[in-house]
Amino acid sequence: MITKxxxxxxxxxxxxxxxxxxILAPSAWASSILGSMDxxxxxxxxxxxxxxxxxxxxxxxxSEIRGGDFGLASGVEGGAGSHNFPDGAGATVTTTEQxxxxxxxxxxxxxxIAATAxxxxxxxxxxxxxxxxxxxxxxxxxxxxxxxxxxxxxxGAAWIFRATTTFTIGANSSVEFINQAPGAAVxxxxxxxxxxxxxxxxxxxxxxxxxxxxxxxxxxxxxxxGSAMANIMNLDANNINATDGGYTSGLAxxxxxxxxxxxxxxxxxxxxxxVFLISVMSMLFVLxxxxxxxxx
Numbered sequence: 181m182i183t184k185x186x187x188x189x190x191x192x193x194x195x196x197x198x199x200x201x202x203i204l205a206p207s208a209w210a211s212s213i214l215g216s217m218d219x220x221x222x223x224x225x226x227x228x229x230x231x232x233x234x235x236x237x238x239x240x241x242x243s244e245i246r247g248g249d250f251g252l253a254s255g256v257e258g259g260a261g262s263h264n265f266p267d268g269a270g271a272t273v274t275t276t277e278q279x280x281x282x283x284x285x286x287x288x289x290x291x292x293i294a295a296t297a298x299x300x301x302x303x304x305x306x307x308x309x310x311x312x313x314x315x316x317x318x319x320x321x322x323x324x325x326x327x328x329x330x331x332x333x334x335x336g337a338a339w340i341f342r343a344t345t346t347f348t349i350g351a352n353s354s355v356e357f358i359n360q361a362p363g364a365a366v367x368x369x370x371x372x373x374x375x376x377x378x379x380x381x382x383x384x385x386x387x388x389x390x391x392x393x394x395x396x397x398x399x400x401x402x403x404x405x406g407s408a409m410a411n412i413m414n415l416d417a418n419n420i421n422a423t424d425g426g427y428t429s430g431l432a433x434x435x436x437x438x439x440x441x442x443x444x445x446x447x448x449x450x451x452x453x454x455v456f457l458i459s460v461m462s463m464l465f466v467l468x469x470x471x472x473x474x475x476x
Contacts, residue, residue, distance in 0.1 A: 212428035213289065213439065214390070215282035217409060221248030221422040223275060223283070224396075224413035227262065241400065241417025248407065248422035251275040262415050283409055287392050289431075289439035290340055290374050299341070302327060302349075307358070310337035310430070310441070319343040323350035323382065328358060331369065335361035338370030338430030338441050339389075347375035351382035351399060355389065370430030371406065379410070389427050 212218040222245060243263040250263055250272045265271070296311035302321040307328045319341075331337045341347075361368070371389035373379060379391055383399030389406045396410040403419040406426045434440045 212426070213286050213431050213433065214407070214409075214426075214428055215285065216276065216278045217251075217282050217286070217407075218426070218428065219249050220251045220275075220279075220409065221245045221270065221407050221420045222263070222413060222415070223251035223279065223407070223409040225253040225275075225411045227252060227413040227415065243398075243415045243418040243420065245270050246419075246421040246423050248420070248426075249273050251279060283392070285437075287374070289433065289437075290342065290372055290392065291376075293340065293439045293441070302341075304328075308339060310334065310339055312340045312441070313342070315341060315343040315347065317344045318346040318348075320346075320348040321350045321353060324352045325350055326353070327355045329355065329371070330358050331360045331364070333359055333361055335364045335368045336370075336430045338372075340370075340372045340374065342372075342374035343376065345375065345377045346380075347373065347378070347393070348380045349373070349382050349385065349387070351384055353382055353385040353387060355387055366405070366427055368429055369427055371427040372431075381408075 217223055227250075244266050245263050246265070246267050247269065249270050250265075251274075252272065253275050263272075293312055295314040297313050299306070299308075299313045299315055302315075302319070302325050304322070304325045307330050309330050309332060327341075329337075329339055355371070357369070366388070373389055373391050375393035377393065378395045378397070379393035380397045381387055381391065381399055381402045381404065383401055385399065385402040385404075387402065387404050387406075389404075391404070391406070391408040391410070393410045395412040395414075396408050397414045398404070398408065398416060398418045400416040401418070403421070405421050407422050408420065431439055431441055
């Protein structure tokens, strides 16, 4: 004899599974393409203060690091006295082999993702839609240039600006987002600047995004909301803030290891939402249990 399962019981079971899925399902934006490097505001094999100028003639300011660690390769003494953690969070730590592997993976992925446009100059008069911008063999922006990024109402939009060798961003440069999705925060977007050899961020710039290169020179007094990662890193009275998620969304690794901007939004429920879903699960469980008891 086959006993037909009551519809109410089946609905409760399905709803329970759905509620669990909403809480446990991974988000396409839950993990950064930076992988294990995501804990760093600054990461380098060698980090110095003030660039290549002799210490006796170069007045160097202390950099402030917020929202992330300061990563140095094992045995490297660079960076001593060059920075502090004003918020009390963060530490100077030794980078790992996994960090270096993730750097290579991210750098290669950002280098090889198909370009959607080319840009010969960044002059402050151009607005950039989400995409991958090739800047040619080398690129330089004028002082005071603004990267105006049009999110076009999307949450999860990403921008990549890359030069094959050198990328020089002029002094007093900035980043401005327009037409953002309602309620979107910086951790809902992706922004990467890439140089094959050297990336210079001009003095007193108020910038954003993730910088990756062989060598990165942060000009005196430049601020960066994001992260900077390179083999050689030069700092000078900079303010690095990785607190808000660091503009690492909007990109994901495809099964073949390549990067893609085709990311389906799947935001992780906020704590309040998670509590609500757990409450719903509990109620559904009670209803399901009562339904089973009624069939006995």
